[in-house]
Amino acid sequence: MTIHAADELRYSWDDAGPGPGPVKGGAVAVEGDRVAATGALEELRERFPGARVRVWPGVLGPGLVHLGPVPDAPSPRERVHALLKLGAVAVLAEYADTADLRGAAERNGVVVLPRVRPAVIVEAGRADLAVFGGEDGVCLATVCGGRLVHRRR
Structure with a gap:
């Protein structure tokens, strides 16, 4: 299990998408290729004490x-x-x-x-995540099916 956390968690890149809206200090717990839970980082650390934690600067949201x-x-x-x-x-x-x-x-x-689908983070959904940060909004990390497949150095 890995918890990915960032300055802000977005459940979708569209404000009208699912979820409670942006979460400051938010995180996504990933188990295998699925989202196990979402919420505040401290809540997820308590819930999953043995999880590896990756903290990213910027905004964590669904992969595009x-x-x-x-x-x-x-x-x-x-x-x-x-x-x-x-x-x-x-x-x-x-x-x-x-x-x-x-x-x-x-x-x-x-x-x-075959066609466009919304990019969203949902519990039990496939763990497809992206972190964007910096002044230019560059992608800092991409998690595809639960695997960290890109990390900007």
């Missing part, structure tokens, strides 16, 4: 659905990694248009979607 062409790179693996560096954990099928690219997405846990 990439809505356009996959960034160009020399190999399908590098193209998928470019998505992860943007905080994306899903791509539309129309843009994952080769078997090599779909295979690289699958190996990295990136979901290939």
Whole structure:
């Protein structure tokens, strides 16, 4: 089990999405590839005392659905990694248009979607998270299916 925490937790990037709204000092407990719980960091530390805790600067929220062409790179693996560096954990099928690219997405846990779906954090849902921070809002970390797959150094 890992608890990911940040200065602020957002259940969706749209204020009208599910959840109670932004949580200062919020966190997401992840077990396997699922969200075990969400809330204030201290509450989750008490509830899961043996969990590993990763504290990120910035805003923690749902991983993104990439809505356009996959960034160009020399190999399908590098193209998928470019998505992860943007905080994306899903791509539309129309843009994952080769078997090599779909295979690289699958190996990295990136979901290939037939259509757009809302990016939200829900308990028992797949643990797809992204942390954005800094003055330029750059992606600091991406968690895809419970695995930390990108971390900016």
